[in-house]
Amino acid sequence: xxxxxxxxxxxxxxxxxxxxxxxxxxxxxxxxxxxxxxxxxxxxxxxxxxxxxxxxxxxxxxxxxxxxxxxxxxxxxxxxxxxxxxxxxxxxxxxxxxxxxxxxxxxxxxxxxxxxxxxxxxxxxxxxxxxxxxxxxxxxxxxxxxxxxxxxxxxxxxxxxxxxxxxxxxxxxxxxxxxxxxxxxxxxxxxxxxxxxxxxxxxxxxxxxxxxxxxxxxxxxxxxxxxxxxxxxxxxxxxxxxxxxxxxxxxxxxxxxxxxxxxxxxxxxxxxxxxxxxxxxxxxxxxxxxxxxxxxxxxxxxxxxxxxxxxxxxxxxxxxxxxxxxxxxxxxxxxxxxxxxxxxxxxxxxxxxxxxxxxxxxxxxxxxxxxxxxxxxxx
Numbered sequence: 357x358x359x360x361x362x363x364x365x366x367x368x369x370x371x372x373x374x375x376x377x378x379x380x381x382x383x384x385x386x387x388x389x390x391x392x393x394x395x396x397x398x399x400x401x402x403x404x405x406x407x408x409x410x411x412x413x414x415x416x417x418x419x420x421x422x423x424x425x426x427x428x429x430x431x432x433x434x435x436x437x438x439x440x441x442x443x444x445x446x447x448x449x450x451x452x453x454x455x456x457x458x459x460x461x462x463x464x465x466x467x468x469x470x471x472x473x474x475x476x477x478x479x480x481x482x483x484x485x486x487x488x489x490x491x492x493x494x495x496x497x498x499x500x501x502x503x504x505x506x507x508x509x510x511x512x513x514x515x516x517x518x519x520x521x522x523x524x525x526x527x528x529x530x531x532x533x534x535x536x537x538x539x540x541x542x543x544x545x546x547x548x549x550x551x552x553x554x555x556x557x558x559x560x561x562x563x564x565x566x567x568x569x570x571x572x573x574x575x576x577x578x579x580x581x582x583x584x585x586x587x588x589x590x591x592x593x594x595x596x597x598x599x600x601x602x603x604x605x606x607x608x609x610x611x612x613x614x615x616x617x618x619x620x621x622x623x624x625x626x627x628x629x630x631x632x633x634x635x636x637x638x639x640x641x642x643x644x645x646x647x648x649x650x651x652x653x654x655x656x657x658x659x660x661x662x663x664x665x666x667x668x669x670x671x672x673x674x675x676x677x678x679x680x681x682x683x684x685x686x687x688x689x690x691x692x693x694x695x696x697x698x699x700x701x702x703x704x705x706x707x708x709x710x711x712x713x714x715x716x717x718x719x720x721x722x723x724x725x726x727x728x729x730x731x732x733x734x735x
Contacts, residue, residue, distance in 0.1 A: 367424075381407050436578045439582065452505050455691075455699050473486050502715040535646045549562055624657055
C-alpha cells in the first residue's frame with residue numbers, strides 16, 4: 357500500500373462479529389476463557405486490548421516496522437525504551453532535546469546509573485568520539501524541539517553499525533508522512549502521539565515502533581510489566597487521527613512554509629528556523645531525508661528582548677498561546693518559560709534557546725488568517 361492508503365487500511369480489519377468498519381472501543385478489563393489458559397487471543401487488557409491492538413498494528417504499518425506499541429504518553433514510551441538498558445550503560449543523545457526528555461534522562465534515570473552524554477549532532481562524527489564499549493543507545497530527535505535542527509539518520513546508523521548500539525528516533529515533529537526512520541536504518545521510532553498522530557489536541561498518548569519482531573517483543577514485555585499502556589478510548593482517538601494524517605500534515609507543511617516566508621521578511625524578526633527555507637543550514641539534508649518540511653516554525657526578535665516575545669505572544673488571537681503542538685489549531689509557545697523551562701537556564705543559553713525565541717505550531721487554518729494574526733501581534 358502507498359502511504360495515503362496505509363493510514364486508513366494498514367494493519368486494519370473489519371470487526372469480525374458485526375463487520376463494523378470502525379474498530380469498536382473495547383471497554384473491558386478482562387476476557388472470558390473457554391478453559392484455563394485457552395482464550396481467543398486476549399486475556400487482560402494490560403497485556404492486549406483489541407482497540408489498542410488495532411492502533412498498534414496501524415503504527416507498525418505507517419512506520420514500516422515489525423511491532424507497534426501504544427502508551428499513556430510520549431514520556432511513557434521513552435521510559436519503556438530506557439528500561440531496555442542496564443545500570444552502567446551509556447546513552448548518547450542529541451543536545452537539543454524536548455525538555456521532558458531531558459528531564460527524564462537527567463533527573464530520573466541518571467540515579468539508576470545510566471550515563472547520558474549530550475552531543476551536537478550537526479557533525480555526526482562527534483558521536484563516534486564519545487562512543488565507548490558501554491554505549492547501548494543513541495537517542496535522536498529530528499527535527500529537534502525547539503531549534504529545528506536536523507540529524508542525518510543514515511549517518512548515525514552507519515556509526516552505530518556492528519557495535520551493539522540501538523538507534524532510536526523521536527519522529528514526533530516529522531511524522532511518518534514526512535520521514536520514516538526505520539527505512540533509514542533506525543531500530544526504534546518514538547512518537548508523542550498526542551501531537552500530529554492524534555492531531556486534534558484531545559488525547560495524551562505515546563507510541564513506539566520496533567524495526568524487528570524480537571526487539572518489539574522485548575519492548576512489549578516492558579510495556580506489559582510496567583503498565584504504561586494507552587486505554588481503549590484514547591487508542592480509538594489516535595487511530596481516528598491517523599486516518600487523516602496525510603491530509604493534515606500536507607496542509608500543516610503548506611501553511612508552515614507560508615508563515616516561515618512571511619516571518620523571514622518581517623523587520624522585527626532576526627532569524628527564522630524552518631527546514632524548508634534555504635537559509636536553514638541543513639536545508640539540503642531536509643530535502644533528502646523528508647518528503648516535506650512540516651508545520652513547526654521557530655523565530656527570534658531583532659531586539660533580542662524577552663519582553664518583545666511575551667508581548668507578541670499575549671497579542672495573538674488565531675494562534676493560541678499554549679503548550680503542545682501538532683493539532684489542527686495553530687499554537688504559539690515560549691520555550692524558555694514553557695516547554696523547556698525544566699532545562700537549566702545556562703544549558704538553554706548554551707543550546708541557543710534564547711529568551712526571545714518563539715515556537716509556532718502552524719495549524720490547518722487559512723494561511724492568510726494566520727499571517728494576518730501574526731501581523732497584528734507584531735504591531
